[in-house]
Amino acid sequence: xxxxxxxxxxxxxxxxxxxxxxxxxxxxxxxxxxxxxxxxxxxxxxxxxxxxxxxxxxxxxxxxxxxxxxxxxxxxxxxxxxxxxxxxxxxxxxxxxxxx
Amino acid sequence: xxxxxxxxxxxxxxxxxxxxxxxxxxxxxxxxxxxxxxxxxxxxxxxxxxxxxxxxxxxxxxxxxxxxxxx
Numbered sequence: 001x002x003x004x005x006x007x008x009x010x011x012x013x014x015x016x017x018x019x020x021x022x023x024x025x026x027x028x029x030x031x032x033x034x035x036x037x038x039x040x041x042x043x044x045x046x047x048x049x050x051x052x053x054x055x056x057x058x059x060x061x062x063x064x065x066x067x068x069x070x071x072x073x074x075x076x077x078x079x080x081x082x083x084x085x086x087x088x089x090x091x092x093x094x095x096x097x098x099x100x
Numbered sequence: 101x102x103x104x105x106x107x108x109x110x111x112x113x114x115x116x117x118x119x120x121x122x123x124x125x126x127x128x129x130x131x132x133x134x135x136x137x138x139x140x141x142x143x144x145x146x147x148x149x150x151x152x153x154x155x156x157x158x159x160x161x162x163x164x165x166x167x168x169x170x171x
Contacts, residue, residue, distance in 0.1 A: 003122065005118065006118055006119075006122060007115075009113070009114050010114050010115065010118050010119055010122070013114055013119055014119060014122045014123070014126075017119075017122075017123055017126070018126065021126065021130065025130065036141075040147045040149070041149065057149050059152065060149040060150070060151060060152040061149045062152075063152030063153070064145065064149060064151075064152055064153070064154060065141075067152075067153065067154050068141060068145060068154060068158075068162065069137065071154065071159065071162055071163075072136065072137055072140060072162055072166060073133075075162065075163055075166040075167075076133055076136060076166060079166055079167060079170045080129065080170075082170075083170055
């Protein structure tokens, strides 16, 4: 994301928006994790308590999802950067110098 | 605005259009990211959860999935 066209005041404003968004995204991540692991692991309602099997499944699910998220965030960051560079290069090519 | 002095100009105004554009770009990027997360999870991670770590196959699958999504 290119913020070089924004002035300082705008940049500060956008930074605040990013922070708020990160907070919201974190909550979404947490609730998504809970729902996903519940749907995949907890299907035995013969008792109110979690069975050992369900508990192990939930622990593995949580571990796995968090590690998965770390890895994919990394890859996404790399790919997105590459993509932005390609876009910038393509845009620069379409506007070859302003020299008369 | 003076070009001779550095530092933040106290009278900088916020152009709402610039901010809106930056915000929109942010939305698009995070939405794309969310889609990648959901799709690649469904495709690469089986729901049996045999262990808490990502095994090699899943790791490779994740890398390829993300790359293909961008293509």
